[in-house]
Amino acid sequence: MIQAKRKTGLIFFPAYDWEITPTHPERQERLLYTQDQVLEEGLLDIEGIHEFKAGLASDEDVNRVHFCVPDVASRITHSHSISAGGCIEAARLVLEGNVERAFALVRPPGHHAMRVVHGARGFCNINIEAIMVEWVRKNYSHIKKIAIVDTDCHHGDGSQDIFWHDPNVLYISIHQDGRTLYPGTGFPDEFGGPGALGMTVNVPLPPRTSDRGFLYTVENLILPVLDEFKPDLVINSAGQDNHYSDPITHMAFTAGGYARLNELLAPDLCVLEGGYSIESALPYINTGIILALAGVDYSYVREPDLDPDQIREDPKVLDYIQELCDALLDAWRRRDEVVSSPNEFAERQRSIYYDTDGISETQNETLRFCPDCPGAFKIDTQASSGYRVLCVHIPRGACDTCRRQGHDWFDSANGRFYAAYLQDMDKDGYQINIL
Amino acid sequence: MILGIDIGGTHTDAVCVKNNVIVATAKVITGADLVDSISGVVRGLGVEHGLLKRVVLSTTLSTNAIIEKKYTATGMIVSAGPGIDPRNYFLTDDFHLIDGAIDHRGREYIPVRKDQVLEVADNLKKNGVDGVGVVSKFCVRNPAHEKKIHSLIIDNFKYVSMGHRMSGTLNFPRRLHTTYFNTAVMPIQERFVYSVKQALAELGIKTSILFLKADGGTYLSSAADRLPVETILSGPAASMMGAVALRKNTHTTLVLDIGGTTTDIGILIDGVPVLEPKGISVGGLKTLVRGLKMLSVGAGGDSHVFITNGNLCVGPHRHGPPAAMGGTQPTPMDALRVLGEFEQGDLNRSRESIAGLARELGQDSKDVASAIVTKMVDTIQKACDGFIGEVNSNPVYTIHEMLHPDVVRPEEIMVIGGPAKNLQSYIEKAFGMKCVVPEHSEVANALGAALARTTAQITLLADTQLKKLLCPELDIDMELPGRYTLNDLISFGTDALRKNTTYLGLTDEIEIDVVEQQSFNMVKGFSTTGKNMRVKLQSRPGIISLWGNK
Numbered sequence: 001m002i003q004a005k006r007k008t009g010l011i012f013f014p015a016y017d018w019e020i021t022p023t024h025p026e027r028q029e030r031l032l033y034t035q036d037q038v039l040e041e042g043l044l045d046i047e048g049i050h051e052f053k054a055g056l057a058s059d060e061d062v063n064r065v066h067f068c069v070p071d072v073a074s075r076i077t078h079s080h081s082i083s084a085g086g087c088i089e090a091a092r093l094v095l096e097g098n099v100e101r102a103f104a105l106v107r108p109p110g111h112h113a114m115r116v117v118h119g120a121r122g123f124c125n126i127n128i129e130a131i132m133v134e135w136v137r138k139n140y141s142h143i144k145k146i147a148i149v150d151t152d153c154h155h156g157d158g159s160q161d162i163f164w165h166d167p168n169v170l171y172i173s174i175h176q177d178g179r180t181l182y183p184g185t186g187f188p189d190e191f192g193g194p195g196a197l198g199m200t201v202n203v204p205l206p207p208r209t210s211d212r213g214f215l216y217t218v219e220n221l222i223l224p225v226l227d228e229f230k231p232d233l234v235i236n237s238a239g240q241d242n243h244y245s246d247p248i249t250h251m252a253f254t255a256g257g258y259a260r261l262n263e264l265l266a267p268d269l270c271v272l273e274g275g276y277s278i279e280s281a282l283p284y285i286n287t288g289i290i291l292a293l294a295g296v297d298y299s300y301v302r303e304p305d306l307d308p309d310q311i312r313e314d315p316k317v318l319d320y321i322q323e324l325c326d327a328l329l330d331a332w333r334r335r336d337e338v339v340s341s342p343n344e345f346a347e348r349q350r351s352i353y354y355d356t357d358g359i360s361e362t363q364n365e366t367l368r369f370c371p372d373c374p375g376a377f378k379i380d381t382q383a384s385s386g387y388r389v390l391c392v393h394i395p396r397g398a399c400d401t402c403r404r405q406g407h408d409w410f411d412s413a414n415g416r417f418y419a420a421y422l423q424d425m426d427k428d429g430y431q432i433n434i435l
Numbered sequence: 436m437i438l439g440i441d442i443g444g445t446h447t448d449a450v451c452v453k454n455n456v457i458v459a460t461a462k463v464i465t466g467a468d469l470v471d472s473i474s475g476v477v478r479g480l481g482v483e484h485g486l487l488k489r490v491v492l493s494t495t496l497s498t499n500a501i502i503e504k505k506y507t508a509t510g511m512i513v514s515a516g517p518g519i520d521p522r523n524y525f526l527t528d529d530f531h532l533i534d535g536a537i538d539h540r541g542r543e544y545i546p547v548r549k550d551q552v553l554e555v556a557d558n559l560k561k562n563g564v565d566g567v568g569v570v571s572k573f574c575v576r577n578p579a580h581e582k583k584i585h586s587l588i589i590d591n592f593k594y595v596s597m598g599h600r601m602s603g604t605l606n607f608p609r610r611l612h613t614t615y616f617n618t619a620v621m622p623i624q625e626r627f628v629y630s631v632k633q634a635l636a637e638l639g640i641k642t643s644i645l646f647l648k649a650d651g652g653t654y655l656s657s658a659a660d661r662l663p664v665e666t667i668l669s670g671p672a673a674s675m676m677g678a679v680a681l682r683k684n685t686h687t688t689l690v691l692d693i694g695g696t697t698t699d700i701g702i703l704i705d706g707v708p709v710l711e712p713k714g715i716s717v718g719g720l721k722t723l724v725r726g727l728k729m730l731s732v733g734a735g736g737d738s739h740v741f742i743t744n745g746n747l748c749v750g751p752h753r754h755g756p757p758a759a760m761g762g763t764q765p766t767p768m769d770a771l772r773v774l775g776e777f778e779q780g781d782l783n784r785s786r787e788s789i790a791g792l793a794r795e796l797g798q799d800s801k802d803v804a805s806a807i808v809t810k811m812v813d814t815i816q817k818a819c820d821g822f823i824g825e826v827n828s829n830p831v832y833t834i835h836e837m838l839h840p841d842v843v844r845p846e847e848i849m850v851i852g853g854p855a856k857n858l859q860s861y862i863e864k865a866f867g868m869k870c871v872v873p874e875h876s877e878v879a880n881a882l883g884a885a886l887a888r889t890t891a892q893i894t895l896l897a898d899t900q901l902k903k904l905l906c907p908e909l910d911i912d913m914e915l916p917g918r919y920t921l922n923d924l925i926s927f928g929t930d931a932l933r934k935n936t937t938y939l940g941l942t943d944e945i946e947i948d949v950v951e952q953q954s955f956n957m958v959k960g961f962s963t964t965g966k967n968m969r970v971k972l973q974s975r976p977g978i979i980s981l982w983g984n985k
C-alpha cells in the first residue's frame with residue numbers, strides 16, 4: 001500500500017464530448033490516454049490522493065477577470081465554464097483545507113486569453129487560472145500575494161496581460177523563445193507594468209532545452225525569486241508541451257523532469273494548460289506530476305521510448321540558460337531601481353490577433369499611474385469582428401482618486417462605443433452600459 | 436422449486452421457492468464445517484429434495500479465507516515496465532517481478548524473457564507453491580505477455596489465473612490483488628464445491644449449483660471454479676437482492692439491513708442495486724471485483740450501549756447478546772423491549788440493564804430507552820446521508836453529464852433484518868420518508884440468493900488504427916476487418932456474450948445492457964487515423980422471471 005505524504009486532490013475533467021474541430025489538437029481524445037494511465041497505475045487508490053468533481057464557473061467569476069465582448073454567453077461554451085469551474089473547485093479544496101495540494105486536470109486551457117475577450121486565441125477563450133486567482137482573492141482575504149509559474153511551452157501572453165499591472169501577482173513564464181514559437185512574445189524586457197515592475201518575469205529558453213536546462217532555471221532563478229516574493233499561494237500553470245515528443249513545439253523536456261520540477265516548485269495548485277503529445281507525453285507527465293504533488297516516489301515513471309542521450313541539450317544551450325538566469329535574477333533583485341513612468345497616465349497601444357478565431361484587435365490602454373494604489377486603467381478596444389468597446393478596471397485596493405477616475409471614464413463613454421464595461425474589484429462589481 | 440442458501444457468519448438461512456411463493460424456510464447456526472451447515476439447513480426445510488431445480492449458495496468461504504489468510508502459499512509472476520514501482524503492491528515473498536513492458540495502447544516496449552520466467556517458476560515450485568497468478572501492466576490492452584508466461588508455466592502448476600481474465604478494467608494494483616486472491620482461493624473453492632455436491636447428492640439433490648457473487652448476480656459453479664474471487668462479500672449482496680425481490684415498486688429505495696452488530700446500507704434505482712464503480716475491497720485491499728455499493732455502519736440491534744462523560748453512546752461494537760437474551764450489557768434491543776416494541780426475551784433483564792444507565796444519567800428508564808433507539812437511528816441516518824452524498828459525488832467526464840446530473844434521491848426506505856419491524860416507526864420518523872418492512876424480511880438474504888439472475892460483464896476495445904479488437908474477459912484478441920463502427924463492436928460483444936454463456940457461468944435467462952460506450956477519433960498531425968472504441972456489456976442483474984416481480 002502506498003501512502004501520500006501530502007493529501008492531494010485531483011479534479012479530472014477531460015470533456016469527452018467537446019472539441020474545437022474533430023482533428024484539432026484540442027479534441028475529445030486529448031486526455032483519454034492520460035486517464036488510461038492514471039487508472040492503470042491506480043493513482044486514485046493511493047491513500048491520500050482523492051478525485052473530486054469539477055464545478056461550473058459563473059458569469060460573475062468570468063467577469064471578475066475578463067471583459068467579454070459583447071458578453072460572457074457569446075464568448076464561451078459550457079466546456080469553458082467547467083474548465084474554469086474545475087480550477088475553482090481545486091482552489092476551494094486547498095483553501096478549505098480538504099487537501100494540501102490540488103491539480104485541475106481540465107480542458108480546454110486558458111493562458112492565452114487576455115483581459116479583453118473578442119474570441120479565442122491559442123485554443124483559449126477565457127483564462128482559467130486568472131478566474132481561479134480572482135475567485136480566491138474574493139473569497140479568502142488572507143491570500144494577498146500569489147505567484148503563477150507558467151511551465152507551458154508557449155508564453156502565457158494572456159496571463160501576463162491580465163496581471164501586468166498587478167503588484168500582488170507574480171507571473172513567471174518559462175517557455176520556448178518567442179522568436180521560434182507562437183505567440184512570439186515573452187522576452188526578458190517584458191517585466192510588468194509601470195506600477196508592477198518585476199511582477200512579470202519571462203524566461204525564453206532556446207529550442208531543444210531538456211531536463212538540465214529547465215531544472216537549472218527552476219533552481220537558480222524561479223526558486224530564489226519565489227523565496228524573496230514570499231507568495232501566499234503558488235500556482236503551476238502546468239502546460240505539458242515542452243515534452244520531447246510534442247508535435248507543435250521544439251523542446252526536449254521529459255516526464256521525469258516535469259515531476260522533479262513540481263517537486264522543487266511545490267505548488268499549492270496545478271492547472272493543466274497545453275500539451276498535445278497526447279499518447280507519448282501526457283500520460284507519463286500527468287502521472288509524474290500527481291505523484292510529485294502527493295510526495296510519492298516517481299523515480300520509475302518514464303516514457304517507454306525515452307532515450308536520455310538522444311535529447312540531452314548541447315553544453316552551449318546550458319551556458320546560454322545560465323547567463324540568462326543570472327541576468328534575470330539580477331534584474332529582478334534591482335527591480336526597484338528602474339525609473340517608472342513619470343507621467344500621471346501611461347499609455348500602450350497594441351495589436352492582438354485571435355489565431356483560433358481569425359480576429360484582429362487594436363487596443364489603446366491608459367493606466368492612471370498612481371503612487372497610492374495599483375492604478376485604474378481603461379482599454380479602448382476595436383476588433384475586426386465589429387465591436388468597439390471601452391473597458392474600465394478599478395483594481396483591488398484602489399485609492400479614491402483612481403476610483404473616481406474609473407467612474408469618470410465609464411460615465412463619459414459615448415456613442416463611438418458599442419458598450420462600456422466597468423470592473424470594480426473591491427466591490428466585486430461588474431457593470432455594462434450599452435451605448 | 437428452487438433453493439437459496441445464505442451462509443452467514445452466525446446463521447445459515449435457507450429458503451425454498453415454488454411458483455412465486457416461499458414454501459419453506461429454515462435457519463441453523465453456522466458451524467465450523469460449512470458443508471454440515473448446508474446439509475443441516477436443507478434437512479430443516481422439510482421439502483422433497485428431488486423437486487429442486489436450482490440451488491444457489493451465498494457463502495463467506497472465500498471472504499473468510501482471504502481475511503483470515505487461510506490459504507496456501509500462492510505465487511505471483513508480474514511484469515510492469517515503467518510507472519509506480521510494482522513492488523509496493525507485493526504482499527508476500529512469492530511475488531516476483533520480471534521484465535516486460537506494454538503501453539496504454541497495448542504496444543510492446545520490453546519483451547518477456549523466457550529464461551527469466553522459467554527461473555522464477557522453478558523457484559516457486561521449489562517453495563512448494565501450487566498456484567500462480569500472472570499479471571502484466573496493461574494486459575487488458577494486450578494480453579500477450581500474460582499468455583506467454585501462462586503457456587510457459589501451466590504444466591507445472593495446478594492453479595494459474597491471468598489478470599486479464601479477472602476484469603477488463605484498468606487498474607494494475609487492484610488487478611494484482613484480485614489475481615492473487617483468486618488464485619489463492621481456487622483450491623478452497625474446488626474442495627468446497629466437491630463436498631457440497633456430494634452432500635447434496637446424498638440428500639437426493641442433483642441439480643446444478645450456482646454461487647452468488649458480490650454484484651448480486653449468480654454464476655454456475657463451473658465459472659466459480661475459475662473465478663472464485665467473485666464470491667467475496669456475497670452476503671450483503673444476498674440481502675440487497677432479497678430487497679429487490681421483495682420490493683413492490685420501482686422507487687429509488689434506500690435499503691437498510693439491520694443486523695446484530697452492523698447495519699448495511701445500499702440503494703436500489705429502478706429495482707437495480709447500485710454498484711461500486713471501481714470494485715470492492717476485501718481484507719483491507721482494493722480489488723477489481725464488481726460488487727454492490729454498500730456501507731456498513733456499526734449500529735445494530737445488539738450494539739453495546741454505554742455512557743462516556745455523561746453522554747449516551749450506541750456502538751460501534753457488540754459486546755455479546757442483549758441482556759434480555761442473557762447478555763451482560765444493555766443494547767438497543769433491550770431498549771426496544773422496555774418500550775414494548777419487542778416481545779422476546781426476559782423483560783426484567785432488559786429493564787435492569789436500562790435502569791442501570793438511567794441511574795447513572797439521573798433520568799427516567801423509558802426516556803433513556805427511547806434516547807437509545809433515537810441515537811441508533813440517528814447514527815444510521817447520518818451514515819445514509821454520507822452514503823448518498825458519495826453516490827452523488829462520482830466525478831463525471833462529459834459536459835452533458837455535468838449539466839444534466841443524475842442525482843440519486845431516495846423516495847422510500849426498505850428495512851430488512853432482525854429488528855426491522857421494531858424500528859420501523861422510529862426510522863420513518865427520523866428520515867421523514869415512507870419506511871417499508873416487507874414480509875419475509877428475516878430471510879431476505881436467502882431469498883435474494885435463490886432468485887438472483889446470472890450475471891457477467893465483458894469489456895471490448897476496438898482500435899482501428901492498430902487494427903485490433905480485444906475482449907480480455909473472454910480472451911478475444913483478434914485482427915479487425917477494414918471498416919468498423921461502434922455498433923459493430925456492440926453487436927460483436929453481444930454475440931460473444933451469448934456464445935460464451937457456459938464459460939461465463941450464465942444460464943439462458945439473460946438480458947444484455949450496454950453499460951458504457953465511447954468512441955474517439957484518433958488523430959495524427961491533422962488527419963484522422965482511426966477510431967478508439969470502448970464498450971462494456973453486462974447481463975443485467977435482477978431477479979429471475981419465475982418470481983414474477985410485479
Ligand SMILES: [Zn+2]
Pocket residue numbers: 152153154239241273274275
Ligand atoms: Zn502551450
Ligand SMILES: [Zn+2]
Pocket residue numbers: 370371372373374375376398399400401402403
Ligand atoms: Zn490610485
